[in-house]
Amino acid sequence: MSKRSGETYHHGNLHDTLIAAAIELIRDKGPNAFSLRELAKKAGVSHTAPYRHFKDKNALLSAIAETGFKTLTERTQNAAMQFDGDPKRQLIETGVAYVELALDSPEITQLMFGGFIDTKKCPKENLDSEADNAFQGLVNLIESGKQSGIFRNEETELLALATWSMVHGLAMLITGGQLCGIADEQDQVRNLSAKVETLLMEGILVR
Amino acid sequence: MSKRSGETYHHGNLHDTLIAAAIELIRDKGPNAFSLRELAKKAGVSHTAPYRHFKDKNALLSAIAETGFKTLTERTQNAAMQFDGDPKRQLIETGVAYVELALDSPEITQLMFGGFIDTKKCPKENLDSEADNAFQGLVNLIESGKQSGIFRNEETELLALATWSMVHGLAMLITGGQLCGIADEQDQVRNLSAKVETLLMEGILVR
């Protein structure tokens, strides 16, 4: 009807609007309480409109998770870039960035890793190409650290998995509320994740 | 009516039956797809009967998570006991047990840590007394390792957090399907988690 009020029958950019609004909703109520109908209401469309852009709820959540993996890749690689040539520092800052993102967006992190998305057995193909990107950055970092003679000459994949597990575990403990009181604020988290990563590099055993 | 067929009006032990049946359902369909009504049907009672034993769905899930934390404590402490006097080995085997449990029960692990349960801000009080038990075992282990002069003289809490994060991260990556193809089978997982923990102890840096 009248375009002047901005109310067109077609929304114009519903796809992106839905994702943005969904992220807001998930931040507010957690990935578990998120509903498509509330999302539609928030976006100002009918409750079935989202189905024109996403096959089903799971597809929407996958899209959101994918954006999460993208920003994870961005932030970690950006952190690494700032300390080019210093693999030790790179490893630490990459980890800090990882954990900080989890603190910023605990609900999205839970969505990405918590099992809310149906990934039919091995997800190796779907959205995880994006997750692999983040991991690949870590592998490269470690490889270069090995070649500079700073990191031990162990299997690269193993070293990468260890660092990833460490940081990921810390992130999940924080988002799960297990470290409440210990790691709530950003400076606590920076400090803690840096210390923990340093420990991984230097080892726990007396030498 | 007739007791002979075993159909009494009162179930007799519905509380425990519900938990057991719920665990089965969650193992089958994941914590996300689990529903109270299906559970009631499986237990052979009306769909509101569970409310006589659990305040709401969240309370039921909390109870299940608590059993999860109990078996986690049991298994890790049992693993540690088998290598009493050898803190290094204890640390490794505790971690292996942790990860193995996650492989055994990925859905329950996701329920415990994935954000399916509403823990109103800091959960420090609720079911997490049980989670703290598992952590406390780790703390003791590290403390004794420090006193034997095997582990470095760093803050115990920090060392414990590092080892917990490492193992927890590996567990969550496995349950999330991120390590599909790398850590699906039990011997792979044993091997990997032992290697990763050894790495944490010996450090990544060249010495």
Added chain:
DNA sequence: CAGTAATGTTGGCAGTGTATACATAGATGT
């Protein structure tokens, strides 16, 4: 400028969590 594809709406269905009122049975005190 027709016709077709893309995008949105309405209405409906089965399934969900949970509140309320009611039914039954085990336990208890006399």
Added chain:
DNA sequence: ACATCTATGTATACACTGCCAACATTACTG
């Protein structure tokens, strides 16, 4: 033995959910 209280289970109802099918409107394309 019996009345009564309380624990436990049922029936019904409501608002909400994901999703399907039929229809409406608009944008795009020859």
